[in-house]
Amino acid sequence: MKWWSQRIGLALGGGGARGLTHIGVLKVFEEEGIPIHVIAGTSIGALVGGAYASGTSPDELQKKVQDYIASSDFQSSAIHAIASSYEKEGGLTQKIQSFLKNQFYLIQMLFKPGILSANDVRSMIHSFIPDISIEDTHIPFRAVATDLISGEKIVFSEGSLRQAVMASCAVPGAIEPLKDKERLLADGGIISLIPVSVAKEAGVDIVIAVAVDRDIRLDDELKTAMDIYYRASEITTDKLEKYELMEADVVIRPDVKNLHWSNFSQAIDLITEGEKATRANLAKIRRAMNIFNRWFKKGL
Numbered sequence: 001m002k003w004w005s006q007r008i009g010l011a012l013g014g015g016g017a018r019g020l021t022h023i024g025v026l027k028v029f030e031e032e033g034i035p036i037h038v039i040a041g042t043s044i045g046a047l048v049g050g051a052y053a054s055g056t057s058p059d060e061l062q063k064k065v066q067d068y069i070a071s072s073d074f075q076s077s078a079i080h081a082i083a084s085s086y087e088k089e090g091g092l093t094q095k096i097q098s099f100l101k102n103q104f105y106l107i108q109m110l111f112k113p114g115i116l117s118a119n120d121v122r123s124m125i126h127s128f129i130p131d132i133s134i135e136d137t138h139i140p141f142r143a144v145a146t147d148l149i150s151g152e153k154i155v156f157s158e159g160s161l162r163q164a165v166m167a168s169c170a171v172p173g174a175i176e177p178l179k180d181k182e183r184l185l186a187d188g189g190i191i192s193l194i195p196v197s198v199a200k201e202a203g204v205d206i207v208i209a210v211a212v213d214r215d216i217r218l219d220d221e222l223k224t225a226m227d228i229y230y231r232a233s234e235i236t237t238d239k240l241e242k243y244e245l246m247e248a249d250v251v252i253r254p255d256v257k258n259l260h261w262s263n264f265s266q267a268i269d270l271i272t273e274g275e276k277a278t279r280a281n282l283a284k285i286r287r288a289m290n291i292f293n294r295w296f297k298k299g300l
Contacts, residue, residue, distance in 0.1 A: 006289055009038040009204030011248065012045030013194035013241075014187065015212035016171070016261025017270065019044025020065060021254035024274020025210050027058040032282065038140045040198040042188035045210070046143040046168035050161055051128045053141035064128055065267045073123065121175055122166065129162045137161065142202060143168040144188030144195045148177055153191045155198055171261070193237055196247045206288050209248035210274075213241065214258050249288040252281050 010029075012022045022045060029036060041049030051061055134141055135158050143156040145167035156164035167178045167185035178185040192198065199207045214234075222228050245251055254277040259266060 006206060007037040007204040008035060008289075009040065009199030009202060009207045010036050010049070011194050011196045011199045011207055011209040012039065012041040012049045013209065013211050013213065014043030014045055014168075014189035015193075015214075015256070016044055017264040017266065018212040018214070018254075018256040018259055018261065019048060020264070020267050020270040021212050021256060021274030021277070022048040022210055023058050023061050023065070024254070024271040024276070025252060025278045026052055026061075027271075028275050028278035028282075030058060034285065036139055038142070038199055038202040038204050040142040040144065040195040040202065041168065042144045042192055042195050043169050043171065044212075045195075046165045046188065047125065047128055050137070050141055050143060050165045053137040053139040054130050054132060054161060055138050056128070061128075062267075062271055065264075065271075068124065068127060069264055069267055121169065125162055125166050125169065129165050132161050134158050134161050134164060140202060142195065142198050144192050144198055145170070145178075145185045146188055146190040148184040148186050149182065151191075153188070154183070154185060155195075155201075157202075189237070191240075192244065193241045194244055194248075196244050200247060206249045207247065208250045208252065208285060208288075209245055210252045210254070211241065211245065212254060212256055213237070214256060250281055250284045252277050 010025075012019070012025075026048070028034075039049040039053050041047070048061065051064075052058070056064070134143070134156060141157075141161070143161075143164035145154045145156065145164070146152070147154050154167070156167070163178075163180075167180065168188045169175065170177050170186045172186055172190065175187075188195065193213065194209050194211055196207050196209050222231055254270070254273040256270065256273065259270075
């Protein structure tokens with residue numbers, strides 16, 4: 001049995017802009033000839049994974065990201081405004097403007113299901129994801145979402161690829177949940193930030209997980225109730241993530257520093273970090289393949 005006949009699953013985690021590192025991971029996989037037999041993605045992992053599974057190359061993905069960031073749609077978007085409000089550099093005037101923007105969006109969250117409506121996000125999703133069924137992707141694909149009504153994990157393995165990615169990317173508070181008959185679908189990261197178990201359930205032999213979350217160690221002060229709420233959510237997510245990653249054979253952790261999820265302007269640096277982290281883990285990946293190969297031969 002050759003190593004390349006093993007079934008390899010890739011679990012791409014959520015993390016907003018930090019998930020652009022997934023493109024760098026895919027670049028190295030292609031350059032090294034490492035096959036992918038199943039892709040499971042949550043949130044930005046579903047967006048990048050769905051695009052790649054449908055036939056878009058890593059270089060094409062990078063070009064699409066650059067074009068989107070340079071577009072007037074992005075420059076005038078709420079996501080770009082949110083990212084600007086978290087910038088620490090700048091003079092007094094810029095800091096005051098950023099503070100007011102931040103407060104404006106926080107107030108919006110009190111009266112709307114999301115800062116961005118589904119329509120605001122749909123055009124961006126459509127620019128990356130073709131109008132096909134999940135069954136028609138070149139690589140078997142799974143997108144993970146959460147049903148806010150039942151609290152259940154929803155795994156999309158069939159149906160509209162665009163709809164599945166839209167649901168998986170509906171970040172709570174930022175993007176309006178997606179209505180689907182009796183379900184109200186939101187970001188898969190609520191329940192499965194890095195869908196290792198979903199990849200395993202698809203019948204692969206080895207799962208390689210990509211984690212793009214921020215360092216859980218706290219740098220900023222907890223000054224407001226909102227700060228404390230976000231902090232509590234981060235701690236819960238961190239514990240759930242560690243539990244799920246126990247099932248992964250290899251975990252790739254690109255250096256995303258403390259980058260905010262909305263900061264897409266760092267796209268090229270993030271893609272580079274994805275490449276660096278994957279190259280640093282190539283020995284572990286090949287070791288996992290060899291271990292499986294030896295185990296398989298013993299079973300014959």
